[in-house]
Amino acid sequence: MAIRVLIADDEEAHRRKLRAALEAQPDIEVVDDVRDGEAALRVARDQWPDVALADIRMRGMDALEFTRQLAGPKVRRPVRVIMLTTFALDWYVYNALREGACGFLLKPTRPKPAVEGVRIAATGATMVSPRLAVRLLKQMSTRAAVARGKAKVDEDEPLNEWEIDIAQLVAQGRTDAEIGDELYISPISVQRRVVEIAHKLGVRSRIAIALWAWESGHVRRW
Known part of the structure; x- marks a missing residue:
């Protein structure tokens, strides 16, 4: 069955380019x-x-609200939202991921990354442009350093120590197999626990778990 895609972008030329590239694929509608x-x-x-491929600076509605309504933790049937953005929007990148976005592509978006991004998103995975990932990690590192400087006992810590260990490894980019090797459990057990962690944190994706781990100061190094 074809992957069904919505494109939202106020630049008509860019919108047409994306549509042509996606419609050329036999598995995308x-x-x-x-x-x-x-x-x-x-x-x-x-x-x-x-x-949904959505420009982060869409007219008529804030992109964060758009993402929240279609992909937020309370949405029963979430749409996989990929944001189209530029380097200058780190704050939006960070917050859109927290609201449920599953990934980002840089504008102007080339056909091949757009097609690959749609296919990756459709599988339930998270995808972020490598250059954006580097910037995001730097931003999270700064937030984590600030959090560690203000560290105090948090009686409302949502995760137990075991779950925090897993969240730390997720934040370091480890795969389920690598996390399993580190903690001596099976990859399937890791997957199950990641789902439980996401539920506790009220998020949907691994990258949102990573954001929480960095921001809360649980990641001590990269």
Whole structure:
């Protein structure tokens, strides 16, 4: 069955380019392309695509609110939202991931990364452009350093020590197999515990778990 995709971008030329690249693929169907956030939300709720490619600076609706309504922790049938962004929007990158975005692509978006991003997102995985990942890690490192400087006993810590160990390894980019080797459990057990951690934190993705681990000061080094 084809992966159903919605495109939301106020740049018509960029929108057409993405649509042409995606529609050329036998396993991808573009349900619509729109120019603003409110239209995108209406189409998404009517068509309920598998993946939405959305400009982080959409007109008509804040991109974070768009993501929250389609992919937030309380959404029963989440859409996989990939944000289209530029280097200058680190704050949006960080917060959109926390709101449920599953990944980011840099604009102008080339056809091959767009196609690969849609396929990755459809599998449930998280994808972030490597250059954006480096910037994001630097930002998280700074936040973690500040958090460690203000460290105090937190009686409301949502995770137990075992879960914190797993969250730390997720934040270091370890795979399920690598985490299993480190903690002497099976990859399947790791997957199960990652799902439980995400539920406790009220997030959906591994990268959101990583953001929490860095921001809360649990990651001591990279």
